[in-house]
Amino acid sequence: QKEVEQNSGPLSVPEGAIASLNCTYSDRGSQSFFWYRQYSGKSPELIMSIYSNGDKEDGRFTAQLNKASQYVSLLIRDSQPSDSATYLCAVYSGTYKYIFGTGTRLKVLA
Amino acid sequence: DGGITQSPKYLFRKEGQNVTLSCEQNLNHDAMYWYRQDPGQGLRLIYYSQIVNDFQKGDIAEGYSVSREKKESFPLTVTSAQKNPTAFYLCASREARVSNEKLFFGSGTQLSVL
Numbered sequence: 001q002k003e004v005e006q007n008s009g010p011l012s013v014p015e016g017a018i019a020s021l022n023c024t025y026s027d028r029g030s031q032s033f034f035w036y037r038q039y040s041g042k043s044p045e046l047i048m049s050i051y052s053n054g055d056k057e058d059g060r061f062t063a064q065l066n067k068a069s070q071y072v073s074l075l076i077r078d079s080q081p082s083d084s085a086t087y088l089c090a091v092y093s094g095t096y097k098y099i100f101g102t103g104t105r106l107k108v109l110a
Numbered sequence: 111d112g113g114i115t116q117s118p119k120y121l122f123r124k125e126g127q128n129v130t131l132s133c134e135q136n137l138n139h140d141a142m143y144w145y146r147q148d149p150g151q152g153l154r155l156i157y158y159s160q161i162v163n164d165f166q167k168g169d170i171a172e173g174y175s176v177s178r179e180k181k182e183s184f185p186l187t188v189t190s191a192q193k194n195p196t197a198f199y200l201c202a203s204r205e206a207r208v209s210n211e212k213l214f215f216g217s218g219t220q221l222s223v224l
Contacts, residue, residue, distance in 0.1 A: 032211045043200055043215040092211045096141055096160055100152040
């Protein structure tokens with residue numbers, strides 16, 4: 001059974017701090033990795049995608065991928081109260097199927 | 111505006127009733143998906159379709175049915191055989207290009223049992 005694991009949280013960080021969210025996956029054949037943000041009662045919104053080892057930066061967000069360790073992370077710099085949400089890690093292994101983690105709830109304290 | 115439209119936003123089902131959730135996209139995406147989300151849980155795949163007139167069962171297809179008669183539309187029917195249908199249902203789509211596997215979601219339908 002292919003799995004994606006995330007700590008459910010909540011992860012609490014003060015406003016302006018760096019929030020670090022982590023995800024591990026079991027399928028070594030995984031090709032593409034995604035981070036979604038989901039506010040309560042809303043649908044997931046794609047915020048980052050990463051396909052190769054290393055870091056990818058987009059504004060205040062940085063995604064990090066280490067395929068050898070089967071580990072993906074998301075860093076949010078200068079965290080704002082509006083970043084408070086659940087962050088879902090998703091892994092694509094081909095054959096049109098995606099595996100989602102259960103999400104990490106982030107709380108940014110003003 | 112291009113996007114994925116799900117309707118209705120809220121839906122109530124009576125015992126023994128079939129209900130249909132609508133999903134329409136104007137992104138010209140080939141692949142479409144239906145997921146179910148229960149509180150505190152990840153997304154579970156119900157059905158997916160790669161092209162018109164073709165669809166595949168996901169991990170929790172029992173009690174559900176779909177059709178894909180048009181590229182733009184992928185309706186989901188929750189049948190009376192689904193004994194625990196209360197959940198948040200999400201439709202998603204993506205391009206067929208191998209190099210672009212980004213998955214985009216509609217706004218969701220919350221289904222509850224009366």
